[in-house]
Amino acid sequence: MLGKSMVEPLHQPVLVLNRYWQPVHSCTARRAIKLLWLGRAQVVAGEAGRGYDLYDLKAWLARPGDAEGEGLSLKCPRGSFGIPEVIALTGYDRVPRKMVRLNRRNVFVRDAYTCQYCARVFHEKDLNLDHVRPRNAGGKMTWDNIVTSCIRCNSRKGCKLPEEANMHPLRKPQAPGWSPIYGRAPAFESWTHFTSRRSA
Numbered sequence: 001m002l003g004k005s006m007v008e009p010l011h012q013p014v015l016v017l018n019r020y021w022q023p024v025h026s027c028t029a030r031r032a033i034k035l036l037w038l039g040r041a042q043v044v045a046g047e048a049g050r051g052y053d054l055y056d057l058k059a060w061l062a063r064p065g066d067a068e069g070e071g072l073s074l075k076c077p078r079g080s081f082g083i084p085e086v087i088a089l090t091g092y093d094r095v096p097r098k099m100v101r102l103n104r105r106n107v108f109v110r111d112a113y114t115c116q117y118c119a120r121v122f123h124e125k126d127l128n129l130d131h132v133r134p135r136n137a138g139g140k141m142t143w144d145n146i147v148t149s150c151i152r153c154n155s156r157k158g159c160k161l162p163e164e165a166n167m168h169p170l171r172k173p174q175a176p177g178w179s180p181i182y183g184r185a186p187a188f189e190s191w192t193h194f195t196s197r198r199s200a
């Protein structure tokens with residue numbers, strides 16, 4: 001869970017539900033407020049066991065006592081209001097992602113920024129993605145064929161198969177077990193009510 005004082009209010013993560021209240025992703029508070037302002041989302045607030053209510057922006061701003069509530073709040077000319085932790089989109093019925101997105105950053109995070117061939121840790125800018133089975137041998141851009149590699153190892157391995165180059169990844173690559181919605185851990189207790197129902 002995030003420490004409340006650690007985060008800039010507008011950068012606080014907000015869980016985004018589709019209109020069936022299934023979590024679809026998370027966004028920043030800045031984005032969430034914009035969606036509320038545009039009428040494309042409503043705040044979901046309440047308590048597990050006691051039920052949840054939807055608030056449009058006007059109702060949310062008028063909610064009594066929220067400004068000094070336990071969550072983060074944002075000052076604005078008319079006072080202050082609580083930053084929502086969960087919102088629901090009003091016109092979005094796509095289903096949640098099942099897999100963590102495969103991109104450079106997520107591969108580096110999965111591999112802890114460690115070159116899978118020389119075992120050294122590098123800065124992001126000094127890392128590449130390596131196809132374990134190279135493209136010219138039919139290797140695909142998939143979680144089980146892509147690993148973090150430093151530039152030197154990457155060019156040393158080139159287009160060779162692991163056996164040919166005698167270079168094998170430290171760990172067998174696979175899709176990370178994180179949530180595709182929020183990464184490795186939910187930011188707020190309030191999210192778990194929605195995210196734990198995800199696979200149901």
Ligand SMILES: [Zn+2]
Pocket residue numbers: 115116117118119120149150151152153154
């Ligand atoms: Zn290396």
